[in-house]
Amino acid sequence: MVSRRTMIGGAAGLAGVAAAGAARAETPTLPGRVFVHHVYFWLKAPEDPQAREALIGGLRKLAAAPDILWSHIGLPAESERGVVDDSYSVSWLVFLADKAAEERYQVDPIHLKFVEECSALWERVVVYDTQQVEG
Amino acid sequence: MVSRRTMIGGAAGLAGVAAAGAARAETPTLPGRVFVHHVYFWLKAPEDPQAREALIGGLRKLAAAPDILWSHIGLPAESERGVVDDSYSVSWLVFLADKAAEERYQVDPIHLKFVEECSALWERVVVYDTQQVEG
Numbered sequence: 462m463v464s465r466r467t468m469i470g471g472a473a474g475l476a477g478v479a480a481a482g483a484a485r486a487e488t489p490t491l492p493g494r495v496f497v498h499h500v501y502f503w504l505k506a507p508e509d510p511q512a513r514e515a516l517i518g519g520l521r522k523l524a525a526a527p528d529i530l531w532s533h534i535g536l537p538a539e540s541e542r543g544v545v546d547d548s549y550s551v552s553w554l555v556f557l558a559d560k561a562a563e564e565r566y567q568v569d570p571i572h573l574k575f576v577e578e579c580s581a582l583w584e585r586v587v588v589y590d591t592q593q594v595e596g
Numbered sequence: 597m598v599s600r601r602t603m604i605g606g607a608a609g610l611a612g613v614a615a616a617g618a619a620r621a622e623t624p625t626l627p628g629r630v631f632v633h634h635v636y637f638w639l640k641a642p643e644d645p646q647a648r649e650a651l652i653g654g655l656r657k658l659a660a661a662p663d664i665l666w667s668h669i670g671l672p673a674e675s676e677r678g679v680v681d682d683s684y685s686v687s688w689l690v691f692l693a694d695k696a697a698e699e700r701y702q703v704d705p706i707h708l709k710f711v712e713e714c715s716a717l718w719e720r721v722v723v724y725d726t727q728q729v730e731g
Contacts, residue, residue, distance in 0.1 A: 535726030
């Protein structure tokens with residue numbers, strides 16, 4: 462089970478992570494704090510469903526990178542609110558143990574292959590790496 | 597337990613969420629797909645630890661908003677990589693059930709009170725709302 466340090470104020474904390482990939486341990490649990498790696502992609506052809514599906518397909522393969530604790534592939538929810546940026550094409554949210562894991566992930570062969578296969582699809586990418594504060 | 601639909605390709609999926617807040621059910625589980633609401637704040641006084649702590653304190657109270665399934669408060673991990681934006685001050689990552697839950701959260705009294713108490717602290721805020729794709 463996760464330690465109390467995962468809990469943020471009165472918020473719910475992640476109890477654990479179920480493994481689905483063959484390369485994973487059966488029931489890993491998240492560390493006390495998770496490192497959040499969130500990438501937003503803007504496609505060269507944002508209106509082309511094939512380009513979007515190609516990127517999503519690449520991300521599904523990338524999800525097998527061994528340092529990834531949990532991943533989430535998403536599409537923008539449209540909004541009228543000015544503070545909401547819904548101009549990106551695809552979101553890629555990853556939980557990792559810590560910054561060292563993120564650095565390993567960057568040079569993981571699965572990640573390098575993803576970049577090689579998919580980078581021609583996007584014209585812009587923005588990454589936010591975030592370290593969880595102490596609860 | 598979470599359904600298979602939470603699983604993304606070969607990636608690990610969230611097994612469940614443990615409740616910590618008094619206002620929460622004891623062991624909520626995440627829906628098949630989660631709605632990700634990720635907010636990045638740029639403080640007016642980014643070098644002022646008191647301003648940062650005030651915002652983090654406000655977010656800890658905001659975490660009690662009833663529609664929040666899970667939340668994560670973070671600080672930027674510095675990076676030399678050009679695609680990484682580490683210029684923000686504080687990250688606020690929230691999981692909600694769906695877009696309707698996000699819309700309720702926006703007008704929740706706890707959220708409105710957070711904005712009232714903390715909005716003077718930031719000069720810029722960017723929000724990315726993301727709907728999970730079908731696994």
